Amino acid sequence: MNWHKISIHTSVDNEEVFTEFLTEISNGISVDYSMDIMKSGVEDFDNKFRLNPDDYPDSDIRLTVYYDESVSVDEKISQIESFVRETTNLSDKEDVKITQTVVQETDWENEWKKYFHSFRVSDTFVIVPSWELDDHEIKLDDRLIKLDPGMAFGTGDHPTTSMCLKYIEKIVKPEHKIIDVGTGSGILTIGAHLMGARDLTATDIDELSLKVAKENLELNDIDGVDVHSADLLKNETSKYDIVIANILAHVIEMMITDAYDCINTGGYFISSGIIVEKRDDILAQLKETGFTVLEILEDNGWVSILAKKEA
Template identity: 45%
Template structure:
Protein backbone atom coordinates (compact mmCIF):
# COMPACT_ATOMS: atom_id res chain seq x y z
CA UNK A 1 0.00 0.00 0.00
CA UNK A 2 1.11 3.56 -0.68
CA UNK A 3 0.77 6.28 1.95
CA UNK A 4 0.45 10.02 1.83
CA UNK A 5 2.99 11.69 4.10
CA UNK A 6 1.43 14.90 5.39
CA UNK A 7 3.88 17.24 7.13
CA UNK A 8 2.55 20.00 9.36
CA UNK A 9 5.22 22.51 10.36
CA UNK A 10 4.17 24.22 13.57
CA UNK A 11 5.28 25.14 17.12
CA UNK A 12 5.72 23.09 20.29
CA UNK A 13 2.40 24.16 21.84
CA UNK A 14 0.51 22.48 19.00
CA UNK A 15 2.32 19.12 18.89
CA UNK A 16 -0.08 17.07 20.99
CA UNK A 17 -3.18 18.53 19.37
CA UNK A 18 -1.96 17.89 15.81
CA UNK A 19 -0.76 14.38 16.66
CA UNK A 20 -4.19 13.61 18.07
CA UNK A 21 -5.90 14.95 14.93
CA UNK A 22 -3.82 12.61 12.78
CA UNK A 23 -4.68 9.72 15.07
CA UNK A 24 -8.41 10.49 14.94
CA UNK A 25 -8.56 10.71 11.13
CA UNK A 26 -6.99 7.28 10.76
CA UNK A 27 -3.26 7.90 10.27
CA UNK A 28 -1.24 4.72 10.04
CA UNK A 29 1.55 6.39 11.99
CA UNK A 30 2.58 9.74 13.44
CA UNK A 31 6.15 11.06 13.65
CA UNK A 32 7.13 14.13 15.67
CA UNK A 33 10.37 15.94 14.83
CA UNK A 34 11.11 18.34 17.69
CA UNK A 35 14.69 19.67 17.53
CA UNK A 36 14.39 21.40 20.92
CA UNK A 37 13.41 18.16 22.64
CA UNK A 38 16.26 16.34 20.92
CA UNK A 39 18.71 19.01 22.14
CA UNK A 40 17.41 18.70 25.72
CA UNK A 41 17.73 14.90 25.66
CA UNK A 42 21.19 15.11 24.13
CA UNK A 43 22.32 17.60 26.81
CA UNK A 44 21.04 15.26 29.54
CA UNK A 45 22.90 12.36 27.98
CA UNK A 46 19.66 10.51 27.26
CA UNK A 47 20.32 10.55 23.53
CA UNK A 48 23.60 10.79 21.66
CA UNK A 49 23.74 14.17 19.90
CA UNK A 50 26.02 12.66 17.26
CA UNK A 51 23.01 10.73 15.96
CA UNK A 52 21.55 14.01 14.68
CA UNK A 53 22.81 16.58 12.18
CA UNK A 54 23.72 20.11 13.34
CA UNK A 55 21.19 21.44 10.83
CA UNK A 56 18.41 19.48 12.56
CA UNK A 57 19.48 20.50 16.08
CA UNK A 58 19.62 24.19 15.11
CA UNK A 59 16.09 24.22 13.69
CA UNK A 60 13.33 25.87 15.72
CA UNK A 61 10.27 24.61 13.86
CA UNK A 62 8.50 21.44 14.89
CA UNK A 63 7.24 19.01 12.26
CA UNK A 64 4.39 16.60 12.89
CA UNK A 65 4.08 13.98 10.15
CA UNK A 66 1.03 11.81 9.65
CA UNK A 67 0.84 8.89 7.24
CA UNK A 68 -2.57 8.45 5.62
CA UNK A 69 -3.49 5.42 3.49
CA UNK A 70 -4.03 6.34 -0.15
CA UNK A 71 -7.52 4.97 -0.62
CA UNK A 72 -11.03 6.17 -1.45
CA UNK A 73 -11.15 8.15 1.82
CA UNK A 74 -7.95 10.12 1.33
CA UNK A 75 -9.58 13.37 0.18
CA UNK A 76 -12.17 13.40 2.95
CA UNK A 77 -9.37 12.74 5.50
CA UNK A 78 -7.40 15.72 4.16
CA UNK A 79 -10.46 17.96 4.38
CA UNK A 80 -11.07 16.80 7.94
CA UNK A 81 -7.42 17.48 8.79
CA UNK A 82 -7.64 21.05 7.54
CA UNK A 83 -10.91 21.66 9.37
CA UNK A 84 -9.55 20.26 12.65
CA UNK A 85 -6.40 22.38 12.35
CA UNK A 86 -8.56 25.49 12.09
CA UNK A 87 -10.53 24.41 15.18
CA UNK A 88 -7.24 23.81 17.01
CA UNK A 89 -6.22 27.39 16.26
CA UNK A 90 -9.46 28.60 17.84
CA UNK A 91 -8.77 26.56 21.01
CA UNK A 92 -5.11 27.39 21.60
CA UNK A 93 -4.57 30.61 19.66
CA UNK A 94 -3.14 31.44 16.25
CA UNK A 95 -0.36 28.99 15.37
CA UNK A 96 1.53 28.34 12.14
CA UNK A 97 0.39 25.23 10.29
CA UNK A 98 2.26 24.82 7.02
CA UNK A 99 1.04 21.67 5.28
CA UNK A 100 3.12 19.68 2.77
CA UNK A 101 2.17 16.38 1.15
CA UNK A 102 4.02 13.64 -0.69
CA UNK A 103 3.13 10.06 -1.55
CA UNK A 104 5.53 7.43 -0.22
CA UNK A 105 5.83 3.67 -0.27
CA UNK A 106 5.37 1.88 3.03
CA UNK A 107 8.94 0.58 3.11
CA UNK A 108 10.31 4.11 2.61
CA UNK A 109 8.86 5.48 5.86
CA UNK A 110 8.38 2.44 8.09
CA UNK A 111 11.92 2.79 9.46
CA UNK A 112 12.62 6.50 8.99
CA UNK A 113 11.15 7.56 12.36
CA UNK A 114 13.31 5.21 14.41
CA UNK A 115 16.06 7.78 14.98
CA UNK A 116 13.59 9.71 17.21
CA UNK A 117 12.65 6.74 19.40
CA UNK A 118 15.19 6.09 22.18
CA UNK A 119 15.04 4.22 25.53
CA UNK A 120 13.14 6.27 28.08
CA UNK A 121 11.89 5.78 31.63
CA UNK A 122 8.22 6.71 31.63
CA UNK A 123 6.78 5.74 35.04
CA UNK A 124 8.56 5.11 38.33
CA UNK A 125 9.94 1.84 37.03
CA UNK A 126 8.75 1.37 33.43
CA UNK A 127 11.41 1.74 30.75
CA UNK A 128 10.36 1.71 27.10
CA UNK A 129 13.22 0.34 25.01
CA UNK A 130 13.09 0.22 21.21
CA UNK A 131 13.94 -3.29 20.10
CA UNK A 132 16.89 -2.02 18.02
CA UNK A 133 18.47 0.06 20.84
CA UNK A 134 20.78 -1.01 23.69
CA UNK A 135 19.88 -0.26 27.30
CA UNK A 136 21.67 -1.18 30.52
CA UNK A 137 18.95 -2.33 32.88
CA UNK A 138 18.99 -0.95 36.44
CA UNK A 139 17.64 -2.66 39.58
CA UNK A 140 13.86 -2.27 39.78
CA UNK A 141 13.42 -1.49 36.08
CA UNK A 142 10.50 -2.99 34.20
CA UNK A 143 11.83 -2.96 30.64
CA UNK A 144 9.39 -3.20 27.75
CA UNK A 145 10.96 -3.81 24.35
CA UNK A 146 8.91 -2.24 21.64
CA UNK A 147 8.72 -2.03 17.89
CA UNK A 148 5.55 0.00 17.32
CA UNK A 149 5.72 -0.35 13.54
CA UNK A 150 2.63 1.40 12.16
CA UNK A 151 0.61 1.04 15.37
CA UNK A 152 -0.01 3.91 17.79
CA UNK A 153 1.86 3.78 21.08
CA UNK A 154 5.52 4.28 21.96
CA UNK A 155 5.05 5.56 25.50
CA UNK A 156 6.19 9.07 24.61
CA UNK A 157 2.68 10.40 23.99
CA UNK A 158 1.17 12.09 27.05
CA UNK A 159 -1.89 9.83 27.02
CA UNK A 160 0.20 6.65 27.08
CA UNK A 161 2.51 8.11 29.72
CA UNK A 162 -0.48 8.86 31.94
CA UNK A 163 -1.71 5.28 31.55
CA UNK A 164 1.71 3.82 32.36
CA UNK A 165 1.89 5.73 35.63
CA UNK A 166 -1.66 4.74 36.55
CA UNK A 167 -1.14 1.07 35.71
CA UNK A 168 1.93 1.04 37.96
CA UNK A 169 -0.32 2.29 40.76
CA UNK A 170 -3.44 0.19 40.23
CA UNK A 171 -2.42 -3.16 38.73
CA UNK A 172 -1.93 -5.78 41.42
CA UNK A 173 -0.72 -9.39 41.11
CA UNK A 174 -3.44 -11.86 40.04
CA UNK A 175 -5.68 -9.16 38.55
CA UNK A 176 -7.52 -9.72 35.26
CA UNK A 177 -6.90 -6.78 32.90
CA UNK A 178 -8.47 -5.68 29.60
CA UNK A 179 -6.66 -3.17 27.37
CA UNK A 180 -9.13 -1.52 24.96
CA UNK A 181 -7.47 0.05 21.93
CA UNK A 182 -4.19 -1.69 22.67
CA UNK A 183 -2.23 -0.15 19.78
CA UNK A 184 1.33 -1.45 19.94
CA UNK A 185 0.48 -3.54 23.02
CA UNK A 186 2.57 -1.45 25.40
CA UNK A 187 -0.03 -1.27 28.20
CA UNK A 188 -0.95 -4.95 27.95
CA UNK A 189 2.70 -5.94 28.17
CA UNK A 190 3.18 -3.65 31.18
CA UNK A 191 0.15 -5.20 32.92
CA UNK A 192 1.65 -8.67 32.39
CA UNK A 193 5.01 -7.51 33.75
CA UNK A 194 3.16 -6.11 36.77
CA UNK A 195 1.99 -9.71 37.36
CA UNK A 196 -1.59 -9.45 36.17
CA UNK A 197 -3.09 -12.94 36.02
CA UNK A 198 -4.73 -12.60 32.58
CA UNK A 199 -4.56 -9.79 30.03
CA UNK A 200 -6.77 -9.27 26.97
CA UNK A 201 -5.45 -6.78 24.41
CA UNK A 202 -8.18 -5.58 22.04
CA UNK A 203 -8.03 -3.28 19.02
CA UNK A 204 -10.30 -2.65 16.06
CA UNK A 205 -7.31 -2.06 13.75
CA UNK A 206 -5.84 -5.27 12.34
CA UNK A 207 -2.43 -3.58 11.95
CA UNK A 208 -2.40 -2.83 15.69
CA UNK A 209 -3.37 -6.43 16.46
CA UNK A 210 -0.50 -7.75 14.36
CA UNK A 211 2.03 -5.33 15.88
CA UNK A 212 0.84 -6.04 19.43
CA UNK A 213 1.26 -9.79 18.86
CA UNK A 214 4.78 -9.19 17.55
CA UNK A 215 5.66 -7.09 20.60
CA UNK A 216 4.36 -9.80 22.93
CA UNK A 217 6.89 -12.15 21.29
CA UNK A 218 9.69 -9.53 21.45
CA UNK A 219 9.12 -9.41 25.23
CA UNK A 220 9.17 -13.22 25.51
CA UNK A 221 5.57 -13.27 26.71
CA UNK A 222 4.16 -15.47 23.95
CA UNK A 223 3.63 -18.31 26.43
CA UNK A 224 2.16 -16.02 29.05
CA UNK A 225 -1.29 -14.80 29.92
CA UNK A 226 -1.72 -12.18 27.16
CA UNK A 227 -4.39 -12.69 24.48
CA UNK A 228 -4.46 -10.25 21.56
CA UNK A 229 -7.44 -10.05 19.24
CA UNK A 230 -9.36 -7.79 16.87
CA UNK A 231 -12.45 -6.36 18.54
CA UNK A 232 -14.81 -3.41 18.28
CA UNK A 233 -14.22 -2.07 21.78
CA UNK A 234 -15.22 -4.80 24.28
CA UNK A 235 -17.23 -7.03 21.94
CA UNK A 236 -14.70 -9.89 21.91
CA UNK A 237 -13.67 -9.60 25.57
CA UNK A 238 -14.08 -12.81 27.54
CA UNK A 239 -12.72 -11.75 30.94
CA UNK A 240 -14.51 -10.34 33.92
CA UNK A 241 -11.79 -7.78 34.55
CA UNK A 242 -10.57 -6.24 37.78
CA UNK A 243 -9.17 -3.38 35.69
CA UNK A 244 -9.94 -2.03 32.22
CA UNK A 245 -7.69 0.55 30.57
CA UNK A 246 -8.97 2.44 27.52
CA UNK A 247 -6.47 4.79 25.90
CA UNK A 248 -8.59 5.96 22.99
CA UNK A 249 -10.54 9.22 22.50
CA UNK A 250 -13.42 10.88 24.36
CA UNK A 251 -16.22 10.08 21.91
CA UNK A 252 -15.31 6.39 21.74
CA UNK A 253 -14.95 6.16 25.53
CA UNK A 254 -18.43 7.67 25.93
CA UNK A 255 -19.80 5.12 23.44
CA UNK A 256 -18.17 2.30 25.39
CA UNK A 257 -19.26 3.33 28.90
CA UNK A 258 -22.78 1.76 28.87
CA UNK A 259 -21.30 -1.71 28.30
CA UNK A 260 -18.30 -1.49 30.64
CA UNK A 261 -20.13 -2.74 33.76
CA UNK A 262 -20.73 -6.06 31.96
CA UNK A 263 -16.98 -6.68 31.82
CA UNK A 264 -15.87 -5.31 35.20
CA UNK A 265 -15.96 -6.99 38.57
CA UNK A 266 -17.77 -5.18 41.36
CA UNK A 267 -15.46 -2.39 42.59
CA UNK A 268 -13.39 -2.88 39.42
CA UNK A 269 -11.20 -0.06 38.11
CA UNK A 270 -11.63 1.74 34.77
CA UNK A 271 -8.81 3.96 33.49
CA UNK A 272 -9.88 6.26 30.64
CA UNK A 273 -7.25 8.21 28.69
CA UNK A 274 -6.79 9.87 25.32
CA UNK A 275 -9.14 12.66 26.41
CA UNK A 276 -8.38 16.27 25.49
CA UNK A 277 -8.98 18.62 28.41
CA UNK A 278 -11.97 20.28 26.69
CA UNK A 279 -13.81 16.91 26.76
CA UNK A 280 -13.03 15.99 30.37
CA UNK A 281 -16.41 17.07 31.75
CA UNK A 282 -18.28 15.22 28.99
CA UNK A 283 -16.58 11.96 29.91
CA UNK A 284 -17.04 12.46 33.66
CA UNK A 285 -20.75 13.15 33.14
CA UNK A 286 -21.16 9.94 31.11
CA UNK A 287 -19.30 7.93 33.76
CA UNK A 288 -21.43 9.34 36.57
CA UNK A 289 -24.62 8.43 34.68
CA UNK A 290 -23.52 4.78 34.92
CA UNK A 291 -22.69 4.86 38.63
CA UNK A 292 -18.91 5.09 38.38
CA UNK A 293 -17.13 6.77 41.27
CA UNK A 294 -14.20 9.03 40.37
CA UNK A 295 -10.99 8.04 42.18
CA UNK A 296 -8.59 10.48 40.57
CA UNK A 297 -7.97 12.64 37.52
CA UNK A 298 -4.51 13.17 36.06
CA UNK A 299 -3.59 15.79 33.45
CA UNK A 300 -0.54 16.24 31.25
CA UNK A 301 0.13 18.53 28.29
CA UNK A 302 -3.56 19.19 27.69
CA UNK A 303 -4.54 15.54 28.00
CA UNK A 304 -6.60 13.90 30.73
CA UNK A 305 -6.78 10.44 32.28
CA UNK A 306 -9.70 9.59 34.55
CA UNK A 307 -9.70 6.71 37.04
CA UNK A 308 -13.09 5.48 38.22
CA UNK A 309 -14.43 2.54 40.18
CA UNK A 310 -17.44 0.42 39.42
CA UNK A 311 -20.06 0.48 42.15
CA UNK A 312 -22.63 -1.90 40.76
CA UNK A 313 -23.01 -5.26 39.04
CA UNK A 314 -24.41 -5.55 35.50
CA UNK A 315 -27.12 -3.08 34.57
Protein backbone atom coordinates in the same frame (compact mmCIF):
# COMPACT_ATOMS: atom_id res chain seq x y z
CA MET B 1 4.29 -1.10 -0.54
CA ASN B 2 4.68 2.68 -0.29
CA TRP B 3 2.92 4.82 2.28
CA HIS B 4 1.61 8.34 1.77
CA LYS B 5 2.60 10.55 4.67
CA ILE B 6 0.50 13.68 5.20
CA SER B 7 1.74 16.14 7.83
CA ILE B 8 -0.06 19.17 9.21
CA HIS B 9 1.90 21.86 11.02
CA THR B 10 -0.35 23.97 13.20
CA SER B 11 -0.81 25.73 16.52
CA VAL B 12 -0.97 23.52 19.59
CA ASP B 13 -4.36 25.13 20.27
CA ASN B 14 -5.72 23.20 17.27
CA GLU B 15 -4.61 19.78 18.49
CA GLU B 16 -8.00 18.60 19.71
CA VAL B 17 -10.04 19.70 16.70
CA PHE B 18 -7.53 18.28 14.22
CA THR B 19 -7.15 15.05 16.20
CA GLU B 20 -10.88 14.37 16.16
CA PHE B 21 -11.14 15.13 12.44
CA LEU B 22 -8.09 13.08 11.41
CA THR B 23 -9.28 10.14 13.48
CA GLU B 24 -12.42 10.10 11.35
CA ILE B 25 -10.52 9.96 8.03
CA SER B 26 -7.63 7.69 9.01
CA ASN B 27 -6.82 4.66 11.16
CA GLY B 28 -4.58 6.63 13.48
CA ILE B 29 -2.43 9.70 13.85
CA SER B 30 0.87 10.69 15.39
CA VAL B 31 1.54 14.04 17.03
CA ASP B 32 5.00 15.58 17.28
CA TYR B 33 5.54 18.53 19.59
CA SER B 34 8.24 21.14 19.33
CA MET B 35 11.12 20.75 21.76
CA ASP B 36 9.98 23.84 23.69
CA ILE B 37 6.55 22.31 24.30
CA MET B 38 8.00 18.94 25.34
CA LYS B 39 10.47 20.51 27.73
CA SER B 40 7.84 22.58 29.53
CA GLY B 41 7.02 21.04 32.86
CA VAL B 42 9.50 18.14 32.52
CA GLU B 43 12.42 18.13 34.91
CA ASP B 44 15.80 17.00 33.64
CA PHE B 45 14.33 16.58 30.14
CA ASP B 46 17.62 16.26 28.26
CA ASN B 47 18.82 13.43 30.49
CA LYS B 48 15.53 11.55 30.26
CA PHE B 49 15.07 11.89 26.51
CA ARG B 50 17.85 11.68 23.96
CA LEU B 51 16.16 13.51 21.11
CA ASN B 52 17.44 15.16 17.97
CA PRO B 53 15.78 18.59 17.65
CA ASP B 54 15.97 18.30 13.86
CA ASP B 55 13.38 15.50 14.00
CA TYR B 56 10.72 17.72 15.57
CA PRO B 57 8.86 20.84 14.47
CA ASP B 58 10.59 24.13 15.19
CA SER B 59 7.42 25.41 16.83
CA ASP B 60 3.91 24.29 17.76
CA ILE B 61 2.93 20.75 16.65
CA ARG B 62 2.93 18.44 13.64
CA LEU B 63 0.13 15.91 13.16
CA THR B 64 0.81 13.06 10.76
CA VAL B 65 -1.36 10.40 9.14
CA TYR B 66 -0.36 7.57 6.81
CA TYR B 67 -2.26 5.93 3.96
CA ASP B 68 -1.34 2.96 1.84
CA GLU B 69 -1.25 3.02 -1.95
CA SER B 70 -4.88 1.93 -2.28
CA VAL B 71 -6.07 5.28 -0.90
CA SER B 72 -6.36 8.43 -3.03
CA VAL B 73 -3.99 10.80 -1.25
CA ASP B 74 -5.23 13.75 -3.33
CA GLU B 75 -8.74 13.13 -2.04
CA LYS B 76 -7.49 13.02 1.56
CA ILE B 77 -5.56 16.27 1.14
CA SER B 78 -8.65 17.86 -0.38
CA GLN B 79 -10.67 16.75 2.66
CA ILE B 80 -8.11 18.29 5.00
CA GLU B 81 -8.00 21.55 3.04
CA SER B 82 -11.80 21.76 3.08
CA PHE B 83 -11.80 21.12 6.82
CA VAL B 84 -9.36 23.98 7.36
CA ARG B 85 -11.42 26.36 5.23
CA GLU B 86 -14.75 25.46 6.80
CA THR B 87 -13.78 25.13 10.47
CA THR B 88 -14.35 28.44 12.20
CA ASN B 89 -12.70 27.67 15.54
CA LEU B 90 -9.17 27.02 14.23
CA SER B 91 -6.46 29.26 15.64
CA ASP B 92 -4.01 30.89 13.22
CA LYS B 93 -5.74 29.26 10.27
CA GLU B 94 -3.55 31.10 7.78
CA ASP B 95 -0.44 29.45 9.26
CA VAL B 96 -1.67 25.85 8.86
CA LYS B 97 0.75 24.04 6.55
CA ILE B 98 -0.01 20.71 4.86
CA THR B 99 2.75 18.60 3.29
CA GLN B 100 2.76 15.20 1.63
CA THR B 101 5.63 12.75 1.10
CA VAL B 102 6.03 9.08 0.22
CA VAL B 103 7.63 6.66 2.67
CA GLN B 104 8.98 3.34 1.46
CA GLU B 105 7.75 0.49 3.65
CA THR B 106 11.34 -0.75 3.91
CA ASP B 107 12.30 2.67 5.32
CA TRP B 108 9.68 2.67 8.07
CA GLU B 109 11.92 1.04 10.64
CA ASN B 110 14.61 3.66 10.06
CA GLU B 111 11.99 6.41 10.14
CA TRP B 112 11.07 5.37 13.69
CA LYS B 113 14.70 5.09 14.75
CA LYS B 114 15.09 8.82 14.17
CA TYR B 115 12.34 9.71 16.62
CA PHE B 116 12.19 6.96 19.21
CA HIS B 117 14.82 6.35 21.88
CA SER B 118 14.95 4.62 25.25
CA PHE B 119 13.66 6.47 28.30
CA ARG B 120 12.24 5.97 31.80
CA VAL B 121 8.49 6.51 32.01
CA SER B 122 7.85 5.76 35.70
CA ASP B 123 9.62 4.49 38.81
CA THR B 124 10.25 1.07 37.29
CA PHE B 125 8.99 1.07 33.68
CA VAL B 126 11.69 1.72 31.10
CA ILE B 127 10.91 1.71 27.40
CA VAL B 128 13.68 0.57 25.09
CA PRO B 129 13.42 0.18 21.31
CA SER B 130 14.86 -3.09 20.08
CA TRP B 131 17.72 -1.35 18.28
CA GLU B 132 19.01 0.13 21.57
CA LEU B 133 18.76 -2.97 23.76
CA ASP B 134 22.49 -3.68 23.66
CA ASP B 135 23.34 -0.14 24.74
CA HIS B 136 20.83 0.25 27.56
CA GLU B 137 22.00 -0.03 31.17
CA ILE B 138 19.34 -1.91 33.14
CA LYS B 139 18.87 -1.27 36.87
CA LEU B 140 17.92 -4.03 39.30
CA ASP B 141 14.24 -3.07 39.70
CA ASP B 142 13.62 -1.99 36.11
CA ARG B 143 10.67 -3.41 34.21
CA LEU B 144 11.86 -3.30 30.64
CA ILE B 145 9.34 -2.78 27.83
CA LYS B 146 10.97 -3.69 24.54
CA LEU B 147 9.18 -1.96 21.71
CA ASP B 148 9.14 -1.59 17.95
CA PRO B 149 6.29 0.88 17.45
CA GLY B 150 5.88 0.41 13.71
CA MET B 151 2.78 2.22 12.47
CA ALA B 152 0.74 1.67 15.65
CA PHE B 153 0.08 4.32 18.30
CA GLY B 154 1.74 3.91 21.68
CA THR B 155 5.41 4.46 22.39
CA GLY B 156 5.19 5.65 25.99
CA ASP B 157 6.62 9.07 25.26
CA HIS B 158 3.18 10.59 24.76
CA PRO B 159 1.64 11.75 28.06
CA THR B 160 -1.52 9.69 27.53
CA THR B 161 0.48 6.46 27.39
CA SER B 162 2.95 7.28 30.14
CA MET B 163 0.15 8.21 32.56
CA CYS B 164 -1.56 4.86 31.86
CA LEU B 165 1.68 3.06 32.64
CA LYS B 166 1.90 4.89 35.97
CA TYR B 167 -1.58 3.64 36.88
CA ILE B 168 -0.70 0.13 35.73
CA GLU B 169 2.40 0.20 37.91
CA LYS B 170 0.25 1.30 40.84
CA ILE B 171 -2.78 -1.02 40.70
CA VAL B 172 -2.20 -4.13 38.58
CA LYS B 173 -1.83 -7.40 40.48
CA PRO B 174 -1.11 -10.92 39.17
CA GLU B 175 -4.69 -12.10 39.79
CA HIS B 176 -6.28 -9.34 37.69
CA LYS B 177 -8.12 -10.06 34.44
CA ILE B 178 -7.47 -7.13 32.11
CA ILE B 179 -8.60 -5.86 28.70
CA ASP B 180 -6.63 -3.21 26.80
CA VAL B 181 -9.08 -1.52 24.40
CA GLY B 182 -7.42 0.09 21.39
CA THR B 183 -4.12 -1.57 22.21
CA GLY B 184 -2.10 0.08 19.42
CA SER B 185 1.49 -1.07 19.83
CA GLY B 186 0.53 -3.33 22.76
CA ILE B 187 2.59 -1.30 25.19
CA LEU B 188 -0.01 -1.20 27.99
CA THR B 189 -0.66 -4.94 27.77
CA ILE B 190 3.08 -5.51 28.03
CA GLY B 191 3.17 -3.26 31.09
CA ALA B 192 0.35 -5.22 32.73
CA HIS B 193 2.19 -8.48 32.01
CA LEU B 194 5.35 -7.12 33.62
CA MET B 195 3.28 -6.43 36.75
CA GLY B 196 2.41 -10.12 36.89
CA ALA B 197 -1.02 -10.22 35.21
CA ARG B 198 -1.52 -13.19 32.90
CA ASP B 199 -5.22 -13.13 31.98
CA LEU B 200 -4.86 -10.47 29.32
CA THR B 201 -6.90 -9.38 26.30
CA ALA B 202 -5.81 -6.75 23.78
CA THR B 203 -8.16 -5.44 21.11
CA ASP B 204 -8.08 -2.92 18.29
CA ILE B 205 -10.21 -2.12 15.28
CA ASP B 206 -7.10 -1.60 13.13
CA GLU B 207 -5.57 -4.79 11.74
CA LEU B 208 -2.13 -3.21 11.35
CA SER B 209 -2.11 -2.29 15.04
CA LEU B 210 -3.01 -5.87 15.96
CA LYS B 211 -0.09 -7.11 13.85
CA VAL B 212 2.32 -4.70 15.56
CA ALA B 213 0.96 -5.57 19.01
CA LYS B 214 1.51 -9.29 18.38
CA GLU B 215 5.06 -8.61 17.23
CA ASN B 216 5.82 -6.55 20.33
CA LEU B 217 4.36 -9.20 22.61
CA GLU B 218 6.66 -11.73 20.96
CA LEU B 219 9.60 -9.32 21.28
CA ASN B 220 8.94 -9.28 25.04
CA ASP B 221 8.65 -13.09 25.21
CA ILE B 222 4.95 -12.86 26.09
CA ASP B 223 2.47 -15.47 24.95
CA GLY B 224 -1.07 -16.40 25.93
CA VAL B 225 -2.56 -12.93 25.33
CA ASP B 226 -5.90 -12.91 23.51
CA VAL B 227 -5.28 -10.39 20.71
CA HIS B 228 -8.22 -9.81 18.40
CA SER B 229 -10.18 -7.26 16.41
CA ALA B 230 -13.04 -5.51 18.21
CA ASP B 231 -14.98 -2.25 18.10
CA LEU B 232 -14.42 -0.93 21.62
CA LEU B 233 -16.56 -2.97 24.08
CA LYS B 234 -19.71 -3.14 21.98
CA ASN B 235 -19.87 -6.94 21.75
CA GLU B 236 -17.88 -7.78 24.88
CA THR B 237 -19.47 -10.42 27.11
CA SER B 238 -16.63 -11.19 29.54
CA LYS B 239 -16.07 -9.51 32.89
CA TYR B 240 -12.76 -7.87 33.78
CA ASP B 241 -11.00 -6.52 36.84
CA ILE B 242 -9.43 -3.71 34.84
CA VAL B 243 -10.46 -2.04 31.60
CA ILE B 244 -7.82 0.19 29.98
CA ALA B 245 -8.70 2.64 27.20
CA ASN B 246 -6.08 5.07 25.92
CA ILE B 247 -8.00 6.50 22.99
CA LEU B 248 -9.64 9.93 22.63
CA ALA B 249 -12.18 11.79 24.75
CA HIS B 250 -15.12 11.44 22.37
CA VAL B 251 -14.45 7.70 22.08
CA ILE B 252 -14.14 7.35 25.86
CA GLU B 253 -17.55 9.00 26.16
CA MET B 254 -19.06 6.32 23.93
CA MET B 255 -17.72 3.43 25.99
CA ILE B 256 -18.08 4.49 29.65
CA THR B 257 -21.36 2.63 30.15
CA ASP B 258 -20.05 -0.51 28.43
CA ALA B 259 -16.89 -0.31 30.54
CA TYR B 260 -18.95 -0.16 33.73
CA ASP B 261 -20.96 -3.19 32.64
CA CYS B 262 -17.77 -5.15 31.83
CA ILE B 263 -15.96 -4.45 35.10
CA ASN B 264 -16.26 -6.65 38.17
CA THR B 265 -17.27 -4.99 41.43
CA GLY B 266 -14.12 -3.52 42.94
CA GLY B 267 -12.51 -3.29 39.51
CA TYR B 268 -10.88 -0.33 37.79
CA PHE B 269 -11.30 1.75 34.64
CA ILE B 270 -8.19 3.51 33.33
CA SER B 271 -9.15 6.10 30.71
CA SER B 272 -6.72 8.33 28.88
CA GLY B 273 -6.32 10.33 25.68
CA ILE B 274 -8.51 13.06 27.19
CA ILE B 275 -7.66 16.69 26.55
CA VAL B 276 -7.94 18.92 29.59
CA GLU B 277 -10.92 20.80 28.13
CA LYS B 278 -12.92 17.54 28.13
CA ARG B 279 -11.93 16.50 31.65
CA ASP B 280 -14.99 17.76 33.50
CA ASP B 281 -17.39 16.24 30.97
CA ILE B 282 -15.72 12.83 31.27
CA LEU B 283 -15.60 13.05 35.07
CA ALA B 284 -19.30 13.91 35.22
CA GLN B 285 -20.20 10.98 32.96
CA LEU B 286 -18.04 8.57 34.95
CA LYS B 287 -19.71 9.58 38.22
CA GLU B 288 -23.18 9.53 36.68
CA THR B 289 -22.57 5.98 35.44
CA GLY B 290 -21.58 4.83 38.93
CA PHE B 291 -17.79 5.04 38.98
CA THR B 292 -15.83 6.49 41.88
CA VAL B 293 -12.96 8.66 40.62
CA LEU B 294 -9.79 7.78 42.53
CA GLU B 295 -7.12 9.83 40.82
CA ILE B 296 -6.62 12.31 37.98
CA LEU B 297 -3.27 12.85 36.27
CA GLU B 298 -2.54 15.79 33.98
CA ASP B 299 0.46 16.23 31.72
CA ASN B 300 0.98 18.81 29.00
CA GLY B 301 -2.72 19.39 28.38
CA TRP B 302 -3.71 15.71 28.56
CA VAL B 303 -5.68 13.95 31.28
CA SER B 304 -5.78 10.36 32.50
CA ILE B 305 -8.37 9.16 35.00
CA LEU B 306 -8.37 6.19 37.36
CA ALA B 307 -11.91 5.21 38.39
CA LYS B 308 -13.30 2.30 40.41
CA LYS B 309 -16.57 0.36 40.30
CA GLU B 310 -17.45 0.23 43.98
CA ALA B 311 -20.74 -1.66 43.68
